[in-house]
Amino acid sequence: MEVAQRLQRIPPYPFREIAMLKAQMLAEGKEILDFGIGDPDMPTPDFVIEALYEAAQDPITHQYDESGYGLPEYKQACADFAARRFGIDVNPDGEIQSCIGAKEALAHIVWAYIDPSDVVLVPDPAYAVFKVQTTWCGGAAFPMPLRAENDFLPDFSQIPASVAKAAKLMFLNYPNNPTGAVAPLAFYEEAVQFARDNEILIVQDAAYAEVSFDGAPAHSILEVDGAKDVAIEMHSFSKTFNMTGWRLGWAMGGAEFIDALSTVKSNVDSGTFMAIQRAGIAALARYEEWVPQMCAEYQRRRDALVDGLNSLGWNLDRPQGTFYVWVPVPPGFSSSAEFTHALLNDCGILTTPGSAYGTTGEGYTRFSLTIPAEDKLGQIQQAVANIREQMPNLWK
Template identity: 40%
Template structure:
C-alpha cells in the first residue's frame, strides 16, 4: 500500500529534528548541552496569571466545552490591548478571535482561504508555518526577502507581475522570527497601499511585538488607515507573558478573514480550556510590570551574548527586538552551511543552536541563537564557543583551517 500521502509529500524533512536527535544523544551520554535552539521561554508565567487560572479551575462550570472563537471577556481584553498599545479600535464581536496560539491561527486561516494552486508571498527565511501553512493547504509559495525595505516592496511587485494566478496574500512578520528585523509605519503604509490596490490580503504576525529593546515599540499594521480592508494580524501571549504551553493567541482585523477563520475553527476545535482563557484575560487586563521585567531579562541576556561572542571573534548584529540573535556563520566556517555548523558547534562547544536552513534556503548562511538560558549559562556558552573558535591555534585568528573544520563536521555527522 502506498503511504506517501499528498500533503506529507509536500513537507521536507524537519531540519530541527536532526539537531534535536543529536542533542538527545549527547545528553543521554552525559554531556551538558547548553540549549540555545528552540525559542521556549525558560521563566515561569507571572504569578497573578497562574493564580487566576487556579481560581477559575475550581469552578465546575468552567470544565465544559468552551467557545471556539474565545470567551467574550477575552475578546474584549484583546480589543482593550489594541486600543491602549496601538490606538486601534476593534469590534470584539466581528474583528477579533481567540486562537490556540498564533501558529494554529495562521495554519487554520490558510486552510480557510486557500484554493489548490493559490500563490502566497512569504518571506525567506521565515518561521516555517508562514510558508508551510499554505503549502499544507494546497497552495504554492513565492519567496520574497525577509528584510523590510525597497527590496521587499520590489519583490511584491514582481510577484504580482509574474505570478499566475495573482498572489492571494502576503505574509509579514515584524519583529521577525528568525531574523529579528523590525518594520516602521512608513513601510507598513506602503505595503497596505500596494495590497489595497492589487486586492491582496495581508497576514501580519506580531508575536514578538512586546519583546523590544529600544524606546520605540514595534507598531501594528492595523495602525495604517484602511488596513482593515485587507489585513489580519496574529499575536500571542507565549512570549509576552511566558505562556508558551498555554496555547493562547489571537487574530484581529479584517472582518471577512476573521469570519472565515471563525467558521473553519468551529469545525476544528472548541477553543482553549475556559480557565486558561480567564487567566489570559487577567494577563491582558492586569498589571503590566511583568512584561517590562521580561523585556529587561532578554535585553540583559542579549548583551551578554553579543558582547561575549564579539570578544570571542564572532561578530553578530545586536537584535533590536525578539528573543533571538540571527548570527552569520563565523568566518572560516561559511562553507559548512548552517546544519553542519550547528552539529559541529554542539559536538565541540556543547551549545545547541537552530540551523538557519530550517527557516528557508536563504537562511543557510546563518544560525538562530535563542536567549532562553540564564546569564550564567550564556556566559558558559560564550566560553565554550570561544574555546571552539580558538581551536588550539594559539595566536592565530582562532578559526582553524578549512580542512580541519570539514573533518570535524564530517565526524559530527
C-alpha cells in the same frame, strides 16, 4: 498504511540531525549549553495561574464555549489592550477571534483563503507553518527573501508584477523569528499599500509583539489607516506571559477575515477552555507591570551574547525584538549546518542552523536567548569562552 500526500509533502524535520547529536552527547554525559529552542524558560506569572485556578472551579467554564469567537469579556479585554498598547480601535464584536495560540490561527487562515494554485507570498527565512499550510492547501509559496541589507524586511519592488497580481495572501512576521528584526511603521504602510494595489490579504504574525528592546515597543500593522481592509494580525500569550503550553491568543483585523477564520475554526475545534480565556483577561490586565521586566531580562541576555560574540570578531547589531540572535556563519565553514555542528561538537553549544528556516537562512545560525540552565548569563559567558578556546581563528 500510507499517509496522505499532504503529509508526504512536509519537508524532512530540519532539526533531526542536531536533535540526534544532542541526545548522543547527553547520553555520553556531556554538558550542553542550550541556545536551541525558543521557549521561555521563566514561569507563567502567579497572577495568571491564580486566575486559572479560580476560573477552573467555576463549572460553567467546563463546558463548550459556544460563543464561537471567544468569550465576550475575553474579546473585550483584547480590544482594550489593543487600544492601550497600539492606540487602535478594534471592535470586540466582529473584529476579534480567540485562538488556540497564534499557530492555530496562522494555519487556519490559510484554509480559509487558499485554493489549489493560489499564490502565497512567504518570507524566507520564516516560521515553517506559513509554507507547510500553504502547501497543504495546494497553494504555491513564493519566497520573499529577508536580507540584512534590507533590515530583514521583504523588498516589494523585487516581487515580479505578475506574481504580485496573482498573489492572494502574504505572510509577515514582526518582530521576526528568526532574524530578530522589528518592522517600522513606514514598512507596514508600504505593505498595506502593496496589498491594496494587488488585492492581497496580509497575515501579520505578531507572536513576538511584546518582546522588544531599548524602550521601543513594536508596532501593530493595524496602526496603519485602513489596514483592516487588507490585514489580519495574530497575537499570542505564549511569549508575552511565558504561556507557550497554555495555547491562547487572538486574531484581530477586518471583520470579513475574522469571520472566515471563525468558519474554519468552528469546523475544526471548539474554542479555548473558558478558564484559560479568563486567565488571559487577568494577564492582560497586568501587562504594564509584567512586560517591562521580562523584556529587561531578555535584553540583558541579548547584550551579553551580542557583546560576547562581537568580542570574538563578529560585527552584530543588537536585535530589536524577539529572543533570537541571528548570527552569520564565519568564513571557513561551508554552510549553516556545518557551523552548527561544529558549535555543538567542539563547543557544546546547541543552536539552530539558519537553513532550517529557508534558503535565505543559509549562512546564519540562530541563538535563542531562552536558556533552560539556572545561571543564564553564566551560560552565555561560558558559550563565548568555549568558542574563544575551541575556534581561535574564526575571523582570521
